[in-house]
Amino acid sequence: MNAIASVRDALTRNMRQSGILIAFVAIVVLFAALNDSFLSPGNLTNLVLQYSYILILAIGMVMVIIAGQIDLSVGSVVALSGAVSAAVVIREGMPWWAGVAAALLVGLLVGIWQGFWVAYVGIPGFIVTLAGMLLFRGLTFLVLDNRSLSPFGGTYYDIANGFLNGWLGGYGYDVFTLVIFGIAVIGYAVSQWRSRQGKIAYQQSVESLPMFALKLVVVAAVVMWFGYQLSTSRGLPVVLIILAVLIIAYTLVTQKSVFGRHIYAVGGNRHAAELSGVSVRKINFWVFVNMGVLASVAGVVFSSRMNGAQPSAGEMFELDAIAACFIGGASTTGGIGRVGGAMIGGLIMAVMSNGMQLMGVPQSMQQVIKGLVLLLAVAFDIWNKKRAAVAR
Amino acid sequence: MSTILEMRSITKEFPGVKALSDVTLTVEQGEIHAICGENGAGKSTLMKVLSGVYPHGTYDGEIVFDGASAEFGSISDSEEQGIVIIHQELALVPYLSVAENIFLGNETRGRLGLIDWNDANHRAAALMERVGLHENPTVPISQLGVGKQQLIEIAKALSKKVRLLILDEPTAALNDTDSEHLLELLRVLRGEGITCIIISHKLNEIEEIADRTTIIRDGQTIETIDMSAEDATQDRIIRGMVGRDLEHRYPERASVLGDEVLRVEDWNVDHPTQAGRQVITDASFNVRAGEVVGIAGLMGAGRTELAMSIFGRSYGRNIRGKIFKDGKEIQARTVAEAIKHHIAYATEDRKHYGLNLIDDIRHNISAAGLRQLAPGGWVNSNEELRVAEDYRASLNIKTPSVVVDVGKLSGGNQQKVVLSKWLYTDPDVLILDEPTRGIDVGAKYEIYTIINKMVAAGKAVVVISSELPELLGICDRVYTLAFGRITGELPVADATQERLMELMTLERDQPLPTNGTAS
Numbered sequence: 001m002n003a004i005a006s007v008r009d010a011l012t013r014n015m016r017q018s019g020i021l022i023a024f025v026a027i028v029v030l031f032a033a034l035n036d037s038f039l040s041p042g043n044l045t046n047l048v049l050q051y052s053y054i055l056i057l058a059i060g061m062v063m064v065i066i067a068g069q070i071d072l073s074v075g076s077v078v079a080l081s082g083a084v085s086a087a088v089v090i091r092e093g094m095p096w097w098a099g100v101a102a103a104l105l106v107g108l109l110v111g112i113w114q115g116f117w118v119a120y121v122g123i124p125g126f127i128v129t130l131a132g133m134l135l136f137r138g139l140t141f142l143v144l145d146n147r148s149l150s151p152f153g154g155t156y157y158d159i160a161n162g163f164l165n166g167w168l169g170g171y172g173y174d175v176f177t178l179v180i181f182g183i184a185v186i187g188y189a190v191s192q193w194r195s196r197q198g199k200i201a202y203q204q205s206v207e208s209l210p211m212f213a214l215k216l217v218v219v220a221a222v223v224m225w226f227g228y229q230l231s232t233s234r235g236l237p238v239v240l241i242i243l244a245v246l247i248i249a250y251t252l253v254t255q256k257s258v259f260g261r262h263i264y265a266v267g268g269n270r271h272a273a274e275l276s277g278v279s280v281r282k283i284n285f286w287v288f289v290n291m292g293v294l295a296s297v298a299g300v301v302f303s304s305r306m307n308g309a310q311p312s313a314g315e316m317f318e319l320d321a322i323a324a325c326f327i328g329g330a331s332t333t334g335g336i337g338r339v340g341g342a343m344i345g346g347l348i349m350a351v352m353s354n355g356m357q358l359m360g361v362p363q364s365m366q367q368v369i370k371g372l373v374l375l376l377a378v379a380f381d382i383w384n385k386k387r388a389a390v391a392r
Numbered sequence: 393m394s395t396i397l398e399m400r401s402i403t404k405e406f407p408g409v410k411a412l413s414d415v416t417l418t419v420e421q422g423e424i425h426a427i428c429g430e431n432g433a434g435k436s437t438l439m440k441v442l443s444g445v446y447p448h449g450t451y452d453g454e455i456v457f458d459g460a461s462a463e464f465g466s467i468s469d470s471e472e473q474g475i476v477i478i479h480q481e482l483a484l485v486p487y488l489s490v491a492e493n494i495f496l497g498n499e500t501r502g503r504l505g506l507i508d509w510n511d512a513n514h515r516a517a518a519l520m521e522r523v524g525l526h527e528n529p530t531v532p533i534s535q536l537g538v539g540k541q542q543l544i545e546i547a548k549a550l551s552k553k554v555r556l557l558i559l560d561e562p563t564a565a566l567n568d569t570d571s572e573h574l575l576e577l578l579r580v581l582r583g584e585g586i587t588c589i590i591i592s593h594k595l596n597e598i599e600e601i602a603d604r605t606t607i608i609r610d611g612q613t614i615e616t617i618d619m620s621a622e623d624a625t626q627d628r629i630i631r632g633m634v635g636r637d638l639e640h641r642y643p644e645r646a647s648v649l650g651d652e653v654l655r656v657e658d659w660n661v662d663h664p665t666q667a668g669r670q671v672i673t674d675a676s677f678n679v680r681a682g683e684v685v686g687i688a689g690l691m692g693a694g695r696t697e698l699a700m701s702i703f704g705r706s707y708g709r710n711i712r713g714k715i716f717k718d719g720k721e722i723q724a725r726t727v728a729e730a731i732k733h734h735i736a737y738a739t740e741d742r743k744h745y746g747l748n749l750i751d752d753i754r755h756n757i758s759a760a761g762l763r764q765l766a767p768g769g770w771v772n773s774n775e776e777l778r779v780a781e782d783y784r785a786s787l788n789i790k791t792p793s794v795v796v797d798v799g800k801l802s803g804g805n806q807q808k809v810v811l812s813k814w815l816y817t818d819p820d821v822l823i824l825d826e827p828t829r830g831i832d833v834g835a836k837y838e839i840y841t842i843i844n845k846m847v848a849a850g851k852a853v854v855v856i857s858s859e860l861p862e863l864l865g866i867c868d869r870v871y872t873l874a875f876g877r878i879t880g881e882l883p884v885a886d887a888t889q890e891r892l893m894e895l896m897t898l899e900r901d902q903p904l905p906t907n908g909t910a911s
Contacts, residue, residue, distance in 0.1 A: 202774040256773070258766045265759055268748035275706060275737065275745055276760040276813070277728040335750045 024344050031355035038355055041233035051350035052239045053298040057321035059250045060294035062342035065325050067287045068267040068334025069125030073132030074295040078314030079140040081106040081299030086149040086309035096156035103296045111292020115285035141311050150308025160305035165235025174231040181227030185220045239301055251339045267334030324349055327377040396421040396587050402453035404437055411437045412611045424588045426602035428629055430832035434611040435591050439558055443477045444470040474555030478545045486534035491516035493533050494548045519547040523577055539570030558589045564830055567691035575601050595626040607632035634834045642865030645844045650681030653852040654821045659713035661701045671697045672876045679852040686863035687856045688892050689873035695856045699823045703737035704730035736819035738810050740826035746810045749799030754780035756798050756809050761816040783812035804835025823854045840866050860889045875900040
């Protein structure tokens, strides 16, 4: 097989995943062409800071969706955890970490609460979290007494607004940032190489060595370019580290752990899963607990970014997170979806919002366009599935 | 007798596959014409060509219906001509009433374009009369059993002025009484001049009812047999379907019995939702290593309920009784515990209870034994692929790759995936619920061979089946189950279909016979 054919082969085989990746690249190229400052270091940094909490929510949401459920309450949970954190840090004057711990505890309790109703009472997640959406919004008003609380300042403020830089000096670009990105690229290359060696040891077919090397080089180039852009701006955002750790951890959990595989089994066919020894209740319970905790992480990041807590914080976040999952190829009926896909879906939404803001597109048009993108992305997915079914 | 339908040299290609190649089918006016073939032979494709699901122009060849060349562009075109197809999976809406279902998509509008429900219900009752049903036309379909639903489908076809009725596996989900009733109805309809094409795997039915039988294999017509002829036997049909002599329909096996592996004593199970209704009463049975034990029972006797309640209490409430494994009493309160005790249960309903159809073969095979692949909680995906490839080879799962979605496989291959899944849990006892339902003759033989391999490896196998010849062909011992009671136990040498049927129909209040329950 020559190189071009193998590239084409790899693309068609992963059409579902690569289709959305190509769409993402196309959107980035489009905005870069329309607006000079879109790919500027400052704007890329902004992108990360502005949409990180949606991506964190989408990680939890894609797992809920794979399990065949939905969570409409995450926006309210973001608000409530931020509010509790603000009450602890700002009103009570306790240290920043107490606020973070209190917020995470709120997320945990919310998750246990919703998981209980879904898993052990058997109420569909849609209903439980619709109730939760009202419930936790109401509690937010109670905690905040209908007023905003600000500012956090200090270390808490730095969670979403801080940067790591200057530790190894700077020469117009931050060396530390580049070193971290370099380590990430090397780590990626090593893990890919080991996975390839593992497959060879099991006599599975692998892509040819030049093809493999090409893939690594392309990924490395894109990542290092991104790192360089950040390093010439303000350095490595703290929130990017949080996000990267979560993405890597949850990709492993969903693809490689028994728990993750059981989520797919439950979403794909809960009866078959049950009869294969999977406790559907436990899986549903923990998926919601996990969502609750991740929503509170997003709550911490968002309140830190806003430097305070507002009663109306996080409104409509649930819809952005859900849209990210579906644009990223998750199935509405459960059983299909990936963390990576949801991240690209979230980035598509982020890039479009950001790009349109830069170009001064009015808010009303932005909503219209985002709505259409969601619709077209899912339509493309369905068309693609039908095509694949015919071509088999 | 005149020819009502002629399909000439039908060829239908899908990308990469020739599903039908030069198929010819001639159906006479007023006959019952059976179509036989293995799964994937092209029967359903042929019927989809006929009914316009694949519109004119997407296939080669010619359809002549009622003397005129037919070019159907859609299902409604063919229905207009009186060709109605009833699919294996019934197309009824469970929460709509009988009358609403019968006239669905075919509603007659009265004044103001509204439906006159009194008139509709009246006409529905008349149609039901014709198929021998006496139900209130306003009850929801979901309240009727599957046998009656099948009849409603036929009533629906009659409402469309059907001239050629096509039935795809109409009796697959029916019990013997309902099947008999349905076949009788087809005879009555034949008397009224309605032509019928029936697709079925049940060869005894075909022998009983069909006037002629066309055999299709690998997308080609093999022959059309006049069923009144002397040599029109089941063996001849099988030979045509599989293209070779199946010397015996059941592979030979030498029984080498070991120690008792599983014993169930005084098993009682209540219905999960209806209080006070007992589904299983005082059932006791056992199975030894290297033994195939059959459980024969009519639909509704409690076969599946018995098996599932044993398998980690996945059915029923208030379960009482004892399970002994290798002589020791065990507790299996959850499926996970049952698997830990090396008990496996392969469901009768692959699609809804056995497989994750939107996931691939590899992940389905590892679903129940995933822990073995993940010593530290992390799945070794390379090892997983190797396991899947092993089973693909040893059970002869026909697929281009083990990363193909299970939903795309034929019934026989899906069943092999189910069996692979359970074999990978390393069971000592396998309970197989209707292991050959809905799969073709060739694949059945393969499943029987797999069962033989299991018992040769010292495993104990319990087979639940409604096909008595199958039980007699593969079992060492057969229990009969009727109304939740075990009514008999026969070594296969003493068992006949008649004797089993007698025990299977023993009413709840009749005393258990003392002979025949020996051992």
